[in-house]
Amino acid sequence: MGRRKVEIAYITNNSNRRLTFRRRKNGIMKMIKELSILCGIEACAIISDENHHEAEVWPSPTEVVNVLSRFKNLSEHEQGKRMLDLESYLKQRIEKTQDQYHKLKMENKKKEMAGYIEKYMCTKEFNFGDAHLTNPNDFTDFINEQLKEVKQKLDSMDFQAQEDSIDFDDIDFDPNEFYLATP
Amino acid sequence: MGRRKVEIAYITNNSNRRLTFRRRKNGIMKMIKELSILCGIEACAIISDENHHEAEVWPSPTEVVNVLSRFKNLSEHEQGKRMLDLESYLKQRIEKTQDQYHKLKMENKKKEMAGYIEKYMCTKEFNFGDAHLTNPNDFTDFINEQLKEVKQKLDSMDFQAQEDSIDFDDIDFDPNEFYLATP
DNA sequence: GCGACTATCTATAAGAA
DNA sequence: TTTCTTATAGATAGTCG
Numbered sequence: 001m002g003r004r005k006v007e008i009a010y011i012t013n014n015s016n017r018r019l020t021f022r023r024r025k026n027g028i029m030k031m032i033k034e035l036s037i038l039c040g041i042e043a044c045a046i047i048s049d050e051n052h053h054e055a056e057v058w059p060s061p062t063e064v065v066n067v068l069s070r071f072k073n074l075s076e077h078e079q080g081k082r083m084l085d086l087e088s089y090l091k092q093r094i095e096k097t098q099d100q101y102h103k104l105k106m107e108n109k110k111k112e113m114a115g116y117i118e119k120y121m122c123t124k125e126f127n128f129g130d131a132h133l134t135n136p137n138d139f140t141d142f143i144n145e146q147l148k149e150v151k152q153k154l155d156s157m158d159f160q161a162q163e164d165s166i167d168f169d170d171i172d173f174d175p176n177e178f179y180l181a182t183p
Numbered sequence: 184m185g186r187r188k189v190e191i192a193y194i195t196n197n198s199n200r201r202l203t204f205r206r207r208k209n210g211i212m213k214m215i216k217e218l219s220i221l222c223g224i225e226a227c228a229i230i231s232d233e234n235h236h237e238a239e240v241w242p243s244p245t246e247v248v249n250v251l252s253r254f255k256n257l258s259e260h261e262q263g264k265r266m267l268d269l270e271s272y273l274k275q276r277i278e279k280t281q282d283q284y285h286k287l288k289m290e291n292k293k294k295e296m297a298g299y300i301e302k303y304m305c306t307k308e309f310n311f312g313d314a315h316l317t318n319p320n321d322f323t324d325f326i327n328e329q330l331k332e333v334k335q336k337l338d339s340m341d342f343q344a345q346e347d348s349i350d351f352d353d354i355d356f357d358p359n360e361f362y363l364a365t366p
Numbered sequence: 367g368c369g370a371c372t373a374t375c376t377a378t379a380a381g382a383a
Numbered sequence: 384t385t386t387c388t389t390a391t392a393g394a395t396a397g398t399c400g
Contacts, residue, residue: 010223030394
């Protein structure tokens with residue numbers, strides 16, 4: 001999108017890379033903002049700071065957060081149930097998880113955790129001064145990929161459960177509900 | 184970016200809004216992907232599905248992401264493994280989780296917990312203009328709370344497992360490793 | 367390193383199928 | 384509806400101050 005076509009490959013030139021980073025980051029931020037307004041949806045992006053980049057691959061922080069969410073909408077099923085065997089154990093575990101995430105959800109609402117978390121820093125060394133360098137790009141891709149994986153995982157779990165004669169019918173878990181970014 | 188200029192305002196027309204949503208979502212995904220490649224950084228985006236939007240406040244996008252990540256690095260453990268019974272199934276699942284978290288921990292250290300999450304938006308009412316009002320600390324608290332809950336969950340899992348005569352001893356799981364945001 | 371200024375390139379809004 | 388075209392709006396690469 002400029003004077004000439006640019007190959008999508010790591011930009012080795014330092015200053016050039018930084019410039020591109022800043023420009024595109026801003027562009028993505030804008031696009032996300034517009035999308036949320038246009039379609040009335042919630043969206044966010046997390047773009048790590050270039051300076052923090054090493055040869056590291058992906059977003060550990062995100063993953064961590066993700067792990068948690070995994071249990072979010074899970075259950076709220078029937079509480080206080082006692083399990084006698086592994087089968088019921090599994091069921092209970094799922095229910096508990098669900099409840100846990102439900103609570104979290106409520107908590108979040110109350111706090112109105114809401115809005116933006118404009119600048120979140122979690123650098124081990126708290127380099128708060130570098131806030132401007134961050135970008136919001138690959139979050140979307142990451143999310144979709146992960147959602148897919150979750151679905152697959154859940155599907156396989158269900159499959160496995162059936163193989164093991166576990167009845168998950170009373171657990172109305174719909175893997176599709178995880179596909180947020182795909183209307 | 185099309186045949187005519189579009190006002191950045193909620194699109195009331197249903198089909199039109201959905202179409203725009205899909206298009207722009209894909210566009211953002213691509214841009215994020217490109218940015219991460221071009222600049223060698225990590226980035227991700229969470230875009231909630233239009234259909235899922237209700238009074239949902241914050242966590243929905245995040246939670247979704249989380250759900251996904253939960254499994255991200257999960258397997259790849261030993262693929263094609265077959266499980267013979269529920270017990271081994273559970274164990275395997277826990278082991279995988281453990282491995283995942285270990286990897287995450289390492290990753291986090293290397294990346295130094297990744298950099299910043301510069302702007303995170305997901306106001307229930309899309310008050311993007313209020314970005315300045317948010318408190319960065321809320322995010323940290325949120326993460327920590329979730330991590331605590333995960334810990335509890337895992338602990339209860341362990342406990343339950345023991346009750347059911349499942350031996351988890353060979354799984355050295357340290358809940359503290361979940362406290363990412365707390366140096 | 368940060369804006370500003372185009373020339374271009376890309377994303378995408380309308381339409382058509 | 385989803386998919387394709389196509390004409391444009393918008394993003395941004397290369398440059399200059």
